[in-house]
Amino acid sequence: MSQTLTWGILGAGRIAGIFAQGLASSKTGTLLAVGSRTQEAADRFGDKWNVSRRYGSYEDLLADSDVQAIYISTPHPMHAEWAIKATEAGKHVLCEKPIALNHADAMAIIESAQRNDVFLMEAFMYRGHPQIAKVVELIRGGAIGDVRVIQATFAFNAGNNLEGRLLNDKLGGGGILDVGCYCASIARLVAGAAIGKPFADPTRVTATGHIGEASHVDEYTVASLAFPGGIVAQLMTGVRVNAENEVRIYGSEGSITLPTPWNPGAGQTTKVIVKHNGEVTEHSFETQDLYGAEADTVAAHLAERQSPTMSWEDTLGNIRTLDQWRAALGLSYPSEQPQGPDQQLPVHKRALAVRPQHIMKYGSIAGVEKPVSRLVMGVDNQTSWPHASVMFDDFFEQGGNCFDSAYIYGGGLCEKMLGQWIKNRGLRDQVVILDKGAHTPHCNPQALTSQFLQSLDRLQTDYVDVYMMHRDNTDIPVGEFITVLNEHKNAGRMRAFGASNWSIERLQEANDWAAAHGLSGFSAMSNNFSLARMVDPVWAGCIAASDAKSRAWLEQTQMPIMPWSSQARGFFTGRAHPDDHSDAELVRCWYSEDNFKRLERVNQMAQERGVLPINIALAYVLNQPFPTFPLIGPRLLSETRTSLPALTVELTPEELRWLNLED
Known part of the structure; x- marks a missing residue:
């Protein structure tokens, strides 16, 4: 009720x-x-x-x-x-x-x-009108055969007031966000109904349009969307053009027209017109006030915390489509720029602070004076300021203070985003920067120095907490690398340094050489380490340290490891199945009989513990008898949220062996 x-x-x-x-x-x-x-x-x-x-x-x-x-x-x-x-x-x-x-x-x-x-x-509000439910019913029932083309228009002429909301870029003006959002939402709704889902997201968005010289917003624009099932959509919107605001859906056997799709007034009769093989059928509806009905929808679905009228996933898919539409026009708003207004604060406009009830745990790395969060956020995919700042803010609020990036990520853009965020938030003394460089084919002392100085510039800092060589070059003696790394450490440009994708033997050789010459050695390493065995290297030159020999060395030396792909790139999220080969990279790198046996045991333990399988897989890394700081690579806030509970999962040595098929 x-x-x-x-x-x-x-x-x-x-x-x-x-x-x-x-x-x-x-x-x-x-x-x-x-x-x-x-x-x-x-x-x-x-x-x-x-x-x-x-x-x-x-x-x-x-x-x-x-x-x-x-x-x-x-x-x-x-x-x-x-x-x-x-x-x-x-x-x-x-x-x-x-x-x-x-x-x-x-x-x-x-x-x-x-x-x-x-x-x-x-x-x-239009989603609650009975004509929309009728359209979905007709589409699912095959009333016009297979859906082929969707046309949706919502536009009007707002005049010339550049200070008003609709033509002001500081207020998010333009047609796409104001009314184009309706066109996108109904296209996604219809495409979803056609393929048997609540909604569908486009696989491609292209667009052209006019951005006003004075307004700097999209004054009128047309977008073309491609959907699964061969469905295409044409969307037209604007705030400086009059249009016939209607929706037309064309199928293999007919068409559906909504002459008044968006905002019919209370008491107004609306029609859904169906043409099928030459016959015309009209379905009529009397409209109640859409806003009152919207309030009733909220009350009806309080227990579920969201409504199927416009679910959270539907909302996220729609706004992502609008992002793509604006990107196709090259349109962004001042507040979406790193140097824009109020960018010193998170989206909630309060000073950034760690939440008191966080569950993050911390460890230490020799040479780094700050505690280091046991989970490390990978900074390798955040190439826009809105996405980067929201992801980093959330991780920091949940107690995360260590961020991993590299000279090559995003062509340098990822380092720039991280550096700008740290500067904007004033957090340099509170965060741990793990940065990497000297990637093949530029893995030599000269390139290391050149890249590292560029990285410091991009990061807008005079030091990093931990510097990792991204690859090894066995043609160069270890002493040459140790020497140049010590020069940077002694100059204060790095607090500690380590090696990523170095063999255990080569790393030990380097540390032995450093000790013999009175120099600092590697304080940490960053090879792959996960419950799933890496069958084939994810990238050329990658090395795993998950085998028994490497684990024994790590336990003996207590060398901290900051492993990448600690969650096997989604192998334990439900994406992997022996019969599902849709993700070629997942198949190439992680599909094997022994890994699927590990997955079975992970699923069993997750059910017993009441957590997600990914939490068990990540807890395997966290509970090793040597220091681990797993790198996680969330693309969405929900992925960060679902990773964190691994911190609360305690595993015994016997359970670690059982998960790894060593019982």
């Missing part, structure tokens, strides 16, 4: 008034409060819509314990901050579309809703 909810509206603009009007027709909701940035605006809104509690700040609205649900109606760039703060206040949230400026910020909102156990939905 639906619960009744008392609502507060955050923001007092035009869309807030539309929601207030709609809420009056809701069966489950009552409007109790409004919060604005000024008391005058809150009072004006309260007078017009008969709202009893009026707050002159958003913070005061969220502090009202009688308000159960919040409707966020601010301009786009403010959605993420206030959606997160609302979830942290324990409020259920209905956030106006688009949920955020970009996919990274949307992830942060959803993670906060999950962490605080509250309902969250992006407010695509």
